Amino acid sequence: MRTSFKYGVAVAALAVMFVSAASATPLRIARSGDSLTMDPHSQNEGPTHNMNHQIYEPLVRRAANGDLIPTLATSWTILASDPKVWEIKLRPNVKFHDGGAFTADDVVFSLKRAMAPTSDHKGLLTAVDDIVKVDDTTVHIKTKGPSPLLIQNLTNLFMMSKAWSEKNNVLVPQNFVAKEETFAVRNTNGTGAFMLVSREPDVKTVMKRNDNYWGKGTYPVEVSELTFSVIKSAPTRVAALLSGEVDFVQDMPVQDIARVSTTQGLRVNSGPENRSIFLGMNTGDKELKFSDVKGKNPFAELKVRQAMNMALDREAIKKVVMADQSIPSNTIAPPFVNGYKKEMDAIPPRDVNRAKALLAEAGYPSGFAITLHCPNDRYLNDEKICQAVVGMLGQIGIKVTLDARSKSIHFPEIQKLQTDFYLLGWGVPTYDSDYIFTFLYHTLTGQFGGFNGTRFSNADIDTKIKALSSETDLAKRNKSIADIWGVLQPYLNYIAIHNQVNAWGMKASLDVKVHPDNTIYVKEFKFAK
Amino acid sequence: MLAFIVQRLLQAVLVMLGVALVAFSMFRFVGDPVNNMMGQEATIQERREAAERLGLNKPVPVQFALFVKDTASGNFGVSYRQGRKVSTLLIERLPATLELAAISAILALAFGIGLGVYTAINRFGLGARLIMAGSLIGVSLPTFLIGIGLIYLFAVELRWLPSFGRGQVVKIGWWSTGLLTESGRKSLILPAITLGLFQMTLIMRLVRSEMLEVLRTDYIKFARARGVSDRMINFSHALKNTLVPVITITGLQLGSIIAFAIITETVFQWPGVGLLFIDAVQFVDIPVMSTYLLLVALVFVTINLAVDLLYYAVDPRLRVDRSAAAH
Numbered sequence: 067m068r069t070s071f072k073y074g075v076a077v078a079a080l081a082v083m084f085v086s087a088a089s090a091t092p093l094r095i096a097r098s099g100d101s102l103t104m105d106p107h108s109q110n111e112g113p114t115h116n117m118n119h120q121i122y123e124p125l126v127r128r129a130a131n132g133d134l135i136p137t138l139a140t141s142w143t144i145l146a147s148d149p150k151v152w153e154i155k156l157r158p159n160v161k162f163h164d165g166g167a168f169t170a171d172d173v174v175f176s177l178k179r180a181m182a183p184t185s186d187h188k189g190l191l192t193a194v195d196d197i198v199k200v201d202d203t204t205v206h207i208k209t210k211g212p213s214p215l216l217i218q219n220l221t222n223l224f225m226m227s228k229a230w231s232e233k234n235n236v237l238v239p240q241n242f243v244a245k246e247e248t249f250a251v252r253n254t255n256g257t258g259a260f261m262l263v264s265r266e267p268d269v270k271t272v273m274k275r276n277d278n279y280w281g282k283g284t285y286p287v288e289v290s291e292l293t294f295s296v297i298k299s300a301p302t303r304v305a306a307l308l309s310g311e312v313d314f315v316q317d318m319p320v321q322d323i324a325r326v327s328t329t330q331g332l333r334v335n336s337g338p339e340n341r342s343i344f345l346g347m348n349t350g351d352k353e354l355k356f357s358d359v360k361g362k363n364p365f366a367e368l369k370v371r372q373a374m375n376m377a378l379d380r381e382a383i384k385k386v387v388m389a390d391q392s393i394p395s396n397t398i399a400p401p402f403v404n405g406y407k408k409e410m411d412a413i414p415p416r417d418v419n420r421a422k423a424l425l426a427e428a429g430y431p432s433g434f435a436i437t438l439h440c441p442n443d444r445y446l447n448d449e450k451i452c453q454a455v456v457g458m459l460g461q462i463g464i465k466v467t468l469d470a471r472s473k474s475i476h477f478p479e480i481q482k483l484q485t486d487f488y489l490l491g492w493g494v495p496t497y498d499s500d501y502i503f504t505f506l507y508h509t510l511t512g513q514f515g516g517f518n519g520t521r522f523s524n525a526d527i528d529t530k531i532k533a534l535s536s537e538t539d540l541a542k543r544n545k546s547i548a549d550i551w552g553v554l555q556p557y558l559n560y561i562a563i564h565n566q567v568n569a570w571g572m573k574a575s576l577d578v579k580v581h582p583d584n585t586i587y588v589k590e591f592k593f594a595k
Numbered sequence: 596m597l598a599f600i601v602q603r604l605l606q607a608v609l610v611m612l613g614v615a616l617v618a619f620s621m622f623r624f625v626g627d628p629v630n631n632m633m634g635q636e637a638t639i640q641e642r643r644e645a646a647e648r649l650g651l652n653k654p655v656p657v658q659f660a661l662f663v664k665d666t667a668s669g670n671f672g673v674s675y676r677q678g679r680k681v682s683t684l685l686i687e688r689l690p691a692t693l694e695l696a697a698i699s700a701i702l703a704l705a706f707g708i709g710l711g712v713y714t715a716i717n718r719f720g721l722g723a724r725l726i727m728a729g730s731l732i733g734v735s736l737p738t739f740l741i742g743i744g745l746i747y748l749f750a751v752e753l754r755w756l757p758s759f760g761r762g763q764v765v766k767i768g769w770w771s772t773g774l775l776t777e778s779g780r781k782s783l784i785l786p787a788i789t790l791g792l793f794q795m796t797l798i799m800r801l802v803r804s805e806m807l808e809v810l811r812t813d814y815i816k817f818a819r820a821r822g823v824s825d826r827m828i829n830f831s832h833a834l835k836n837t838l839v840p841v842i843t844i845t846g847l848q849l850g851s852i853i854a855f856a857i858i859t860e861t862v863f864q865w866p867g868v869g870l871l872f873i874d875a876v877q878f879v880d881i882p883v884m885s886t887y888l889l890l891v892a893l894v895f896v897t898i899n900l901a902v903d904l905l906y907y908a909v910d911p912r913l914r915v916d917r918s919a920a921a922h
Contacts, residue, residue, distance in 0.1 A: 078708055102676060102677060102678075103677065103678055105678075108678070109632075109634070110633075110634030110636065111634055123640075144682070164766075186633055186634050186637070188639070189632075189634070189636040189637060189638065190636065217664075219714070240678045247673070247677075247678050247679040247680065247683075248678075251677075251678050266866070267677050267679070268677075268866060268870070268871070268874065269760070269761075269866045270760070288608045295759070295760065296864065297759050297864045298859050298870070298874075299862050299864065300862055301862075302744050302746060302758055302759050302862055302863065302864060303744075305743075305746045305747065305750055305751050305758045305759075306750075306758050306759055309750045309754055309758055310754070311750070311757060311758055311759070313901065376754060386746065424695075472625075472626055472871045472877065473630075473631075474625065474626025474627060474628070474630060474877070474878070474879045475624075475625070475626040477627075477630045478626065478627035478629075478630045481630070481639065481642070482656055493635075496782075505636070507634070510639070511639075512638060512639050513638050513640065515637075516635075516636075516637070516639055517635065550910040
């Protein structure tokens with residue numbers, strides 16, 4: 067009698083153990099930068115989106131191969147009857163974490179909130195005129211002119227609950243001149259696979275699985291507790307992975323990849339990022355501020371730019387500076403982007419003698435001196451890349467002085483046209499060449515060309531660029547894009563170096579493919595058995 | 596005595612104003628906060644409007660005057676990076692730094708004085724020589740390297756101690772402490788050693804040289820001749836007389852531990868005010884930077900005042916002098 071009772075208890079205990087072991091799967095992630103806020107519309111930047119994607123969801127999101135995945139929207143079409151209206155059908159039976167139902171009212175509210183003056187996402191919605199609820203699962207987005215690619219801009223635009231926002235007085239995203247923080251900065255109510263448990267900014271954010279998640283059948287959602295830790299110092303981050311204190315490091319320092327991938331129980335996955343690293347040159351001014359040439363601008367000569375392009379040894383940079391973590395390129399459009407063609411990326415063979423000859427033909431037989439401005443805290447090994455460039459250009463007679471500084475100083479100087487020669491990286495969240503043209507090639511005005519530090523200005527190209535956003539015939543549009551690249555690519559006001567490669571370190575039981583946007587979707591993680 | 600304290604407090608205000616002025620004039624060179632606050636898609640127009648809203652286009656003296664006015668009324672502004680009140684941020688992070696500084700100061704004092712006395716008394720012993728040679732490591736290795744080395748040894752290889760963070764903390768009112776939990780105590784060990792190693796070496800060498808100096812004096816010889824025990828001589832007479840310079844140095848060092856534990860906090864991801872400051876500098880989070888620098892000035896001023904008052908307690912001669920001068 068007693069033994070069978072003990073036996074029964076033992077079986078029950080084992081059963082409980084199995085059940086709880088299967089459902090209690092923690093995942094600890096470490097990253098160098100924290101999300102700036104939990105308010106989904108107040109900051110438009112990578113680490114913030116990365117964390118918000120676990121709690122909140124957009125209408126559509128990007129797969130690793132670039133496809134659009136229906137998330138809170140199940141379909142999106144332009145009305146045949148009115149090309150200025152997008153009809154979005156919403157997913158039914160979705161609940162927010164507080165139990166409230168997700169309906170068209172929330173979509174209208176969220177998109178309007180993202181267009182508020184204090185939102186950092188309003189630049190993505192400038193084409194939108196109004197958003198109208200048709201019924202509980204249908205929304206019409208009315209645009210000012212035909213906007214065939216508006217849906218591309220919605221991949222990081224999160225849906226919030228109107229009722230929750232009204233209750234907690236967070237109708238607009240945080241205004242950073244405000245005296246207080248708003249409720250949404252540290253509290254959330256989303257539809258995503260994880261719910262916020264606690265948030266200590268710059269330290270740790272803890273989430274737990276949402277057991278009522280609509281996607282439970284579609285996605286594995288194996289992780290039951292998710293902890294995001296911030297570890298700023300690169301060696302400490304790697305040490306935490308090696309010692310088993312974290313399971314996933316989203317930004318592996320390049321020099322530690324070899325060490326971690328050969329460690330038992332860990333693996334490193336690499337994948338190309340949708341981000342190009344390149345040099346920009348001032349081709350517009352009559353005389354350069356930072357060169358020793360008086361009265362003329364060496365960068366204005368195509369042959370000089372071609373010579374510089376020929377002098378760069380991208381393979382050496384890849385091997386020595388980036389430890390093989392880069393994909394050499396010849397165009398500033400990453401391969402994921404609509405409009406990219408392999409021919410654009412054909413790198414001219416490195417030829418120092420031919421480069422010197424070109425320089426002499428252009429009127430600079432003994433080269434010239436110039437200052438290169440470079441950030442030192444933004445891109446993978448950015449300062450080291452610049453140091454390599456200095457050496458390579460020195461070989462053809464161009465004496466480069468390197469000025470490496472923080473991105474807080476570097477980027478404003480590019481925008482204010484205070485540099486002649488600079489390193490820049492550019493990611494393309496909309497996966498379309500239009501984005502590159504608008505910010506990097508269009509003439510600098512109040513609305514366009516914000517990062518065009520090359521002073522490149524071509525009125526004809528400007529018109530073509532502006533026409534792209536309203537061209538509904540996709541074949542015609544792609545032809546126009548190809549034409550524009552046909553002019554811009556050989557002009558070489560930008561010299562592409564490479565596309566960045568991201569490396570993620572993780573436990574060997576995980577095998578997460580690197581997403582080109584450097585975003586993780588933890589609901590997709592599966593542990594090998 | 597009271598006059599002395601009042602005089603020092605007035606000096607403190609002047610020092611803090613001076614620090615604020617210097618800090619403000621440097622902020623122009625740190626970069627543009629608007630660039631960090633807005634995504635890459637923000638237009639030039641929007642950036643100009645944001646700069647206008649934040650008051651960044653006003654001339655520097657005007658910004659400074661506004662800052663002094665706000666600070667004097669207790670309004671330290673809102674962090675550009677996190678959107679939260681600076682005062683909340685500082686209060687949240689201060690306990691971490693203060694606790695770390697206190698523990699490392701205690702370690703540094705205990706081991707510093709202890710080892711200093713030992714190496715002074717047993718001057719020519721093997722143990723003393725080994726300690727002196729080893730102490731050179733503490734002085735010459737940079738904090739960063741010591742921290743990484745300790746992490747590598749104790750966290751990665753031996754897996755005895757955590758490599759980052761504060762572990763579990765218990766909140767008591769506005770204070771958060773790691774001393775009440777095991778993970779909290781374990782997390783304190785490596786950062787405290789890293790932070791305290793330099794101070795410990797400094798104190799040890801100082802105490803040793805002062806003790807050797809004092810042990811040579813006449814009154815010690817007479818005490819020995821009188822038959823006073825070694826213990827009484829070493830601790831009651833010699834050590835007390837070495838304490839004045841030690842207090843000065845420790846005071847200054849304590850100030851710099853609190854203010855500049857930045858490197859240790861960065862290596863161990865210790866959520867204190869030092870790490871907050873470094874994040875603020877990289878983001879050009881001006882409200883946090885300016886408030887932090889004022890806080891640091893206040894810390895130094897307070898510690899120096901405490902140190903001066905301690906002199907009175909420790910050195911009877913100063914007490915006598917003052918009252919003698921009053922005649």
